[in-house]
Amino acid sequence: MNASITSSLGQSLAEARTRRATLDTLPPAQIPADADAAYAIQHEILRVNGGRIGGWKIGAKSASGPIQGAPLPASDLHPGGARISRDGFKPLGLELEVAFRFGRRFEASSTPYSDDEVLAAIGSIGATIEIVASRYATWPDVDKLAQLADLQNHGALIVGEFTPYRDDFPFVAPSLRFNFDGQDVVDTTPANPAGDPRRLLPWLVNHATSRGIAVTPEMVVTAGSYTGMFFPRDAGTASGHIEGLAPVSVTLY
Numbered sequence: 575m576n577a578s579i580t581s582s583l584g585q586s587l588a589e590a591r592t593r594r595a596t597l598d599t600l601p602p603a604q605i606p607a608d609a610d611a612a613y614a615i616q617h618e619i620l621r622v623n624g625g626r627i628g629g630w631k632i633g634a635k636s637a638s639g640p641i642q643g644a645p646l647p648a649s650d651l652h653p654g655g656a657r658i659s660r661d662g663f664k665p666l667g668l669e670l671e672v673a674f675r676f677g678r679r680f681e682a683s684s685t686p687y688s689d690d691e692v693l694a695a696i697g698s699i700g701a702t703i704e705i706v707a708s709r710y711a712t713w714p715d716v717d718k719l720a721q722l723a724d725l726q727n728h729g730a731l732i733v734g735e736f737t738p739y740r741d742d743f744p745f746v747a748p749s750l751r752f753n754f755d756g757q758d759v760v761d762t763t764p765a766n767p768a769g770d771p772r773r774l775l776p777w778l779v780n781h782a783t784s785r786g787i788a789v790t791p792e793m794v795v796t797a798g799s800y801t802g803m804f805f806p807r808d809a810g811t812a813s814g815h816i817e818g819l820a821p822v823s824v825t826l827y
Contacts, residue, residue, distance in 0.1 A: 584618025594662025629794035637769030667706035669799035734822030771797035
């Protein structure tokens with residue numbers, strides 16, 4: 575994908591995010607050719623909107639499968655208990671996740687950081703609720719790389735209080751509750767499809783730093799849903815509690 579196509583789709587997605595709108599069509603010529611093209615579009619979106627990176631979302635569809643991620647604009651991060659308008663999130667899905675913060679800064683580098691170095695730097699963990707949304711009117715019937723370019727279907731992230739990292743935390747399948755207006759919305763056994771989400775962290779650090787982006791202790795790295803995706807039909811309050819972490823909630827109006 576050449577620079578003009580990257581700029582064109584990046585500009586369109588950036589404007590759609592600003593206007594809380596969706597794109598009716600995606601010209602075949604604008605579909606990213608590969609993951610690198612999709613990642614270039616992600617950063618074009620932030621450049622056009624003047625967005626600072628406040629965090630990252632990362633995930634994988636299986637315990638050994640390939641990893642993907644996206645930078646999260648700082649303006650999309652909200653504290654637990656936030657009230658957020660439903661308008662402009664189409665669709666609007668909710669996921670309960672575990673997120674990480676590092677206790678050190680990883681500078682931009684052409685030399686990869688080792689897994690051990692990254693995992694030794696985990697500083698704290700917390701619960702998050704991600705609002706999943708798309709800038710494509712035909713979602714989910716959209717090319718997967720085009721979705722990756724659209725910040726991997728990111729809408730907003732509600733960030734609970736963080737607690738010091740525990741190596742013995744049950745990352746693969748923690749005990750949790752997730753409800754909407756008091757009704758349980760988890761219809762499967764809670765588990766992260768990536769397996770232990772800590773395996774995603776070295777990829778994220780090297781993905782960012784190899785592109786000239788430092789990963790800082792302030793950044794929130796949310797690492798995949800334990801609950802699947804819930805689509806609330808009306809306004810209300812989503813509340814999540816992962817055992818061992820502070821609860822997190824968001825009110826949609």
